[in-house]
Amino acid sequence: ILKENLREGLGIVGRIAQKNLSLPILNSVLLSCEKSFLCLKATDLEMGMKWWVLSKVEKEGKIACSLRVLQSLIDSLPSEKLSLKTEEKRLLLEADGFQAQINGLDAEEFPIIPEPEDKISFVIKNSRFIEGLSQVVEMAATSLVKPEISGVHFNFKENRLKMVATDSFRLAEKTILLDNQLEKEASFILPQRACREIINAFGGKEEDLRFYLSPNQVIIESLMMETPHPRIQFFTRLIEGEYPNYQEIxxxxxxxxxxxxxxxxxxxxxxxxxxxxxxxxxxxxxxxxxxxxxxxxxxxxxxxxxxxxxxxxxxxxxxxxxxxxxxxxxxxxxxxxxxxxxxxxxxxxxxxxxxxxxxxxxxxxxxxxxxx
Structure with a gap:
């Protein structure tokens, strides 16, 4: 795998892995080789991120290891091409005469990140969506006294998406026209931090975003340009509660x-x-x-x-x-x-x-x- 590809993936999923003293496995990233892809996964149980890249896979396998150690090691290597393999509970990394063994954790202990189950709910142009979300996300309340306004409210109706955020002192509303007429209306509230991770992970790309909506969670997915395989999947739980009827003000x-x-x-x-x-x-x-x-x-x-x-x-x-x-x-x-x-x-x-x-x-x- 190329160093820059691995660095990009770690940068995307690594923002999800928070320092967790009670569950050390959440400080790690799960690496898995499957078919022709390397997949990186990270989660804090409220959110999860998966990132794939095409790779030359000689043998399938998976291991969880420290995100901090792996990121620091990758950043310090001069070589562009890297080789990864697992040996018992260790990740072996080789590059131009350099070798390192990183102690890992049992991959089976890594929390399961939900997969898309239902059919696609919505498809949106990436650049249009990310720009609109960026215009409202920072207006959400930072206090959890009123959890329903600590995130961004999404309302899909007919051929429009309205995104709204407020902290009760100011309010921002962005309307995006969709390419297709929607079969049914849908509304949900995404946590502010989840919205920031969406902007970081999907920003600057041209591919469409696919939304899979369930009663208490949403999964957002983008596909690779080279092949119809996911490039990134982001999962987040939704904020429960009724969003204020802001239209009245x-x-x-x-x-x-x-x-x-x-x-x-x-x-x-x-x-x-x-x-x-x-x-x-x-x-x-x-x-x-x-x-x-x-x-x-x-x-x-x-x-x-x-x-x-x-x-x-x-x-x-x-x-x-x-x-x-x-x-x-x-x-x-x-x-x-x-x-x-x-x-x-x-x-x-x-x-x-x-x-x-x-x-x-x-x-x-x-x-x-x-x-x-």
Whole structure:
């Protein structure tokens, strides 16, 4: 096997293997040679990853060994071609005059990672899915007080997939058009960490992703380009519970709509934020009659800064002032792909909505104002 191939596989599955003192087998990676493939597996019992690569297999076998030791050894080897074989409970690795024996664990003790059982539920273009997931995943709650919002909510309906994440202070929604009409609707919640592993494992590839959905788990699979055999299979348990009806908090009417250049606004916002206070507060002032906007930051210990600039403003004529967490504003703006965006402020000091200027905007970011 080529060193770079093995390094890639260990990098993908290795993120799943966490340091576990009570179950040492979970700190290891399972290597198995079967037919013309080398397969690497890792799991923490909540998630599991399998990775395959075409290899010259002379004899089938499997062994579990320390992920940390194997990764460190592979990184230090200069040779490009490696030979792997098992001898009792040891993994023998050879490369250009170099030989190492890594003590292994019984492969039979390695936890079983679920296999796809049912027929494929959905097929999605990889690049489209990974980009969309990246736009929402970091908005999920990090606290487990409300476990149902500690992940990303997926809703497959007709020819659309909606992905939503919220921490109750802000919310991101991404809509993806699917190539095919779905036979039935499906909804589930994936843990945030699982979503990050999906992005890491499948990101940057062109192949389609296949989803196998069961009542309490989902398996995502990509195939090799050379042959219709899995390249990666990722398994994760789902978060139980009912996702909040977030549609109720998305404003239908707005007090103002401000049309802005993203790059210019971000630069002004970051500059003024140097003077924000301990809760990252910045004030946004909208003056429709003057068609201008002002960003202000004030910190008793540092000083004060403001930036006034022209803006196209539609809506009511009365001026308004409202405070936001500037870091949350930046998070949302960074996920808007277009150069121009709409800053829409709802009535009665409700949330602000940021989205692309395009009518068919497929990404929406909602941010609650600070209550001082």
């Amino acid at each position: 998305i404003p239908k009417e707005f007090r103002f709509k401000v049309f802005l250049q993203k790059g210019e606004f971000l630069q002004r916002l970051k500059t003024v934020s140097l003077f924000s206070n301990k809760i990252n507060e910045i004030k946004i002032k909208i003056r429709p009659t003057k068609q201008e906007m002002e960003i202000e930051g004030q910190n008793p210990e540092v000083g004060r800064s403001n930036s006034v600039f022209s803006a196209q403003i539609e809506g009511e004529k009365e001026a308004a002032e409202i405070s936001f967490n500037w870091r949350f504003l930046v998070d949302g703006l960074n996920q808007i792909r277009d150069k121009e965006f709409v800053f829409a402020l709802s009535k009665n000091e409700g949330p602000a909505v940021l989205k692309s200027k395009e009518e068919a905007a497929d990404y929406l970011y909602l941010l609650m104002p600070l209550r001082i």
